Amino acid sequence: MDDDYSSWVPDADAPHGGDPVPTSAAWRPGDEPGRRRFLKIDRLPLEADPLQWIDVTLAYETWGELNEAGDNAIYVAHAFTGDAHVTGAAGEGHLTGGWWNGLVGEGKPIDPAKYFIVSANVVGGCQGSTGPAHPHPVDGRPWGSRFPWLTLRDMVQAEALLADHLGVDSWALVIGPSMGGMRAIEWAATFPERVRAIGAVGTTAATTAEQIAWGAAQAAAIRLDPAFRGGDYYDAPDGAGPFLGLGLARAIAHTTYRSEPELDERFGRRVQDGDVLSPEGIFAVESYLDHHAEKLARRFDANSYLRMIHAVNTHDVGRGRGGIDEALAGYEGEALILAIDSDRLYPLSNSERLAAAIPQAQLTVLHSDIGHDGFLVDSTGLNDAVAGLLAKVGAGV
Structure with a gap:
């Protein structure tokens, strides 16, 4: 079960298919689109400053067809470093395969034969939607440090415009894990009439002090990398970008994604190489x-990572709405609140608080030794819960 990986940190040009670590792995206009489709959005307003707006392009993917009644649409919101490629293989235009193949796909609970499935890369991301690596409309150079700091509400506003574009008046289900679950909650609070059910997996109604602290440490790792250059690093050659800071941020994050018992059972004090007394x-x-640090650095962008941290750390569904309970009081749809019992990033108490704010919520606790990442690795209980929720909603072809 144990993986055997050598450390990548000392050598920026360590071979990975013969290539150095890219300065940025962001998808940019002109790259192979793969399955992506694109929606241009003019003047997306930003929560932090009502007078500020930004023109953006939203990259999205769809599977299946919207039925005649228009009641079979499901929105799948990706997690922190995810993208619109929810299901399917890796290939040209897609650095990785579908991140939720266990739940979404033919024969799975969210099946394109039954449902019209939609997912978009969030604004500020790095896999097709407008983000820091995209060209600035004024000078054509990457936005870099000039890119605005968005909130999850800004991202949901863009998703709502996508729903309008696709002719989806209401979603049968908005579901997502972690940061995706936060957006599902925001959908319920912002557009309660457009959501018949939500699935909030391994998430929280408002980011806690400890969760903010973990994010702050990751952000510091990126900003303190000399190659970050204040966010304007895109002209650096591959192997000279802020991959060390980005990788360290991922290592910090990944530690919170797994449980202490799982790490101890899997690795213990086993020595990988050399004498650990030196x-x-x-x-x-x-x-x-180190392996997960390199994987992330080869498929993500440091500036986008910082924007995701900001969006997650500022998440509070009750902000400006009278608190969590009042914010969700107007939501009358179904709600599946799913927690992993070993999750130490978004512990069970977070899901219990969220479920208490939605009277019709169903709190489901799954056992997994893995921790927060259990929703990706152990899919059986999750699949059963989602199938039950969809049966209750009654959506389908």
Whole structure:
């Protein structure tokens, strides 16, 4: 079960298909689109400043068809470093395969034979939607440090405009894990009449102090990388970008995604290489984190990572709405609140608080030794819960 990876940190040009770590792995206009489709949105307003707006392009994917009644549409909101490629294989235009293949796809609970499935890369992301790596409309250079700091509400506003464009008056279900679950909650509060059910998986109604602290440490790792250059690093050659800071941020985050017992059982104090009594030695768990750091650096962008941290850390569905309970009081649809019992990033108490704010909510607690990432690895209980929710909603072809 244990992976065998060597440390990548000392050598920026360590071979990975012969290539150095890219300065940014962001998708940019002119790249192979793959399955992506694009929607131009003029003057998207920003919550932080009602007088500020931004023209954006939203990258999205769809599966299945909207039925004649228009009642079978499902929106799948991606997590922190996810994108619109929910299901399917990796390939030209898509650096990774579908991130929720266990739940979405042929024969799965969210089946394109029954449902019209939609997912978009959030504004500020790096896999097709307008983000810091995209060209600025004034000078054509990457936005970089000039890109605005968006909230989850801004992202949901863009998703609502996408729904309008696709002719979706109301979603049968808006579902997402982690940051995606936060957006599902925002949908319920902002557009309660357009959502018949939500699925909030491993998430929270408002980010806690500890969760903000974890995000702050990740943000500092990126900003303190000399190659970050204040966010304007896109002209650096591959191998000279802020991949060390981005990788360290991912290593910090990934530690919170797994449980302490799972890490201990999987790695313990096993030595990966050398003598750990000397600085050159490395524990197996360190090598494991290095591996995930490199994987993220090869498919993401440092500026987008910071924008996601900001969006998550500022998440509070009750902000400006009289608190969590009042914010969700107007939502009358179904709600599946699903927690992983070993999740130490968004612990069970977060889901209990959220479920208490929605009278018709169903709180489901799944057992997994893995921790927060259990929703990606252990799919059986999740699939059963989602299938039950969709049966209750009664959506389908």
